[in-house]
Amino acid sequence: MEKMRKSTFSEFIKKHGLQENDALIRVTLQDGSSYEAVWVAGLPELHPSVDGRFKGIIGDEPLVFYLFDEARFKVWYSSEVRNLELLREDYLQPDGREFLHKMRVEVDAASDVGKARERIEDCLLMHETVFMDDHRQDVYQEEEVLVFAVADGMGGHPAGDVASKTVLASLRDYVGELSAELEGDAVADSLKAWFQEAHTQLQSIGVEDPNKKGLGTTLCGLLIHRDRLFRFHAGDSRLYHIRNGRMRQLTIDHRSTGDSHAFAIPGALTNCLGPCSQPYLEVEEITDVQLHDRFLLCTDGLSDMLSNQEIETEQRKNDVPRLVKRANRAGGHDNITVMTIDISTLAH
Numbered sequence: 001m002e003k004m005r006k007s008t009f010s011e012f013i014k015k016h017g018l019q020e021n022d023a024l025i026r027v028t029l030q031d032g033s034s035y036e037a038v039w040v041a042g043l044p045e046l047h048p049s050v051d052g053r054f055k056g057i058i059g060d061e062p063l064v065f066y067l068f069d070e071a072r073f074k075v076w077y078s079s080e081v082r083n084l085e086l087l088r089e090d091y092l093q094p095d096g097r098e099f100l101h102k103m104r105v106e107v108d109a110a111s112d113v114g115k116a117r118e119r120i121e122d123c124l125l126m127h128e129t130v131f132m133d134d135h136r137q138d139v140y141q142e143e144e145v146l147v148f149a150v151a152d153g154m155g156g157h158p159a160g161d162v163a164s165k166t167v168l169a170s171l172r173d174y175v176g177e178l179s180a181e182l183e184g185d186a187v188a189d190s191l192k193a194w195f196q197e198a199h200t201q202l203q204s205i206g207v208e209d210p211n212k213k214g215l216g217t218t219l220c221g222l223l224i225h226r227d228r229l230f231r232f233h234a235g236d237s238r239l240y241h242i243r244n245g246r247m248r249q250l251t252i253d254h255r256s257t258g259d260s261h262a263f264a265i266p267g268a269l270t271n272c273l274g275p276c277s278q279p280y281l282e283v284e285e286i287t288d289v290q291l292h293d294r295f296l297l298c299t300d301g302l303s304d305m306l307s308n309q310e311i312e313t314e315q316r317k318n319d320v321p322r323l324v325k326r327a328n329r330a331g332g333h334d335n336i337t338v339m340t341i342d343i344s345t346l347a348h
Contacts, residue, residue, distance in 0.1 A: 026085040027065060029076065036087065037065035037074070103141075103291070105224075107148060108320045109339035110135040114301055115332030121153030121160035122299050122337040125168040125221070128176070132165065135321050144180040147171060149221025150337050152237050152299040154272065163202055163217040163274055170198045171221070180226055187225050188283040191232055195219075195273070195281035202274040216274025219281070220251060220297055222341060229286045234279055235272045238303050240311070241286070242294040247312035250286070253300075295341040301334035302327045315340065 027035045063081065067074050111133055113120040120133045127146050129136070140146055151168050153160025174194045182190065206213040218235025231239050236253040254271035271279055296315060305327040306314070314323050320338050327336045 024087040025065070026083075026087055027076070027081060028083040028085075029080055030082050032082075035065070035067055035074075037067050104344050105140045105143075105146065106137075106342040106344045107140070107339065108137045108318075108342075109337075110320045110324050111335065111337035112324050112328065112332075114335050115328060117335055119161060120335050121164055121217075122301065122335040123151045123153065123161070123164035123168050123217075124337060124339060125149040125151075125172055126339070128172060130165060130168045130172055132161065143224070144226050145175060145178055146224040147175040147221060148295075148297065148339060148341050149219060150237050150297045150299055150339060151220075152218040152235065152301075152335070152337070154216045154218070154269065154274075159205075159212040159215040160217065162205070162212060163215040166202065166205065167198050167217050167219060167273055170194070170201060171219075175223065178225070182225070187223070187228065187230060188285070191223065191230065191283055192281050195232075195234070195279070199273045199279050206274070214275050216272050216276070218269070218272050218299070222295055222297070229289055230283055231286055232281055232283045234281050235269055236303075237297070237299045240296040240298075240308075242296060242312070242315065243290065243292075245312075245316055247296070247308065247315070249308060250284075251282070254282075289343065291343055293343045297337075297339040297341070299335060299337040301332075301336035302338055304334065305330040305332065305336070 025037055027037055029035075063076050063078060065074050065076070107126055109124050109126055111120060111122050111124060113133060123130060123132050124136075126136060126138055126148060127140060127143070129138075149168060149171060151164035153162070153164035171194070178187075178190065202215060202217070206215055218233075218237045220233035220235070220237035220239055221231070222239065223230040223232065231250055233239060233251045234254065236255050237251075238253070239250045241248050241250050254269060256268040256270050269276070273279055294315070296311070298311075302311065302323070310326075311323070314326050317323075320340055323338050324336045
């Protein structure tokens, strides 16, 4: 049975002025029907008194439960209930929307020039650190705002390394000043506004220096903002979500299928910072987060060399440099960049 999100539970009881409990109860009604539920309106003793009622209940009180099988809240009066059985206390588990800013985050990242390129144009951002062509690890605890990202300075464009490094340095500075008090859609809106400013900055570099005209980069990352997690991306760098060893791709490559006059070449980038005329940042909140989840960011130097199944299998070995080497053995046609972000445990 899937556990109920504690944030959903808390929002309900706050709205209706109920007393919060998190015990799992088996409710048996007078007609013999039975339900497993969380009692959300006060937890009296679970032994019936002489008159058949339950200690702590006065008169025919309404009892509020959350029913798992039906995924809804239900009210029964005490006269409708034959028996209550305590199955487990402290049943509800915290989810990502509650513990993100209290957790321990372990990050492992590496990049390599590959076998075909002369220089590396991929760049990485680990919170406050921007770097290229290196292997780094770090641990973050109880940070209210964190950002992790990869950027692929596009091969064939001049100064791709300048583009990727410029954008990630700008993102680092932006997040460093981002208020932890923003709520609702304000975080996503702010991130999108920064993206347009970064795009304009790249275009300005190209205008000021003809040798850098046309510079551009992809972008893909994660932003932890207190108890919320956002993914963002433009281009074909990717983000995967891994739970219990099984991997799911969260981003869709912004690449042409070849059936458009504007993007007639199959595989051509349709969205990026710099040369694209109408770039956009795709931002989405990730609400399904659990302890021990892993997120994997990569550039197409990995995803073009290895299938999703191969990446899933290889990442289980918990060795990012090994994953990079595996892509090199498969051909290494581009720069290869990988970052894993593990939600390991609650910080102490």
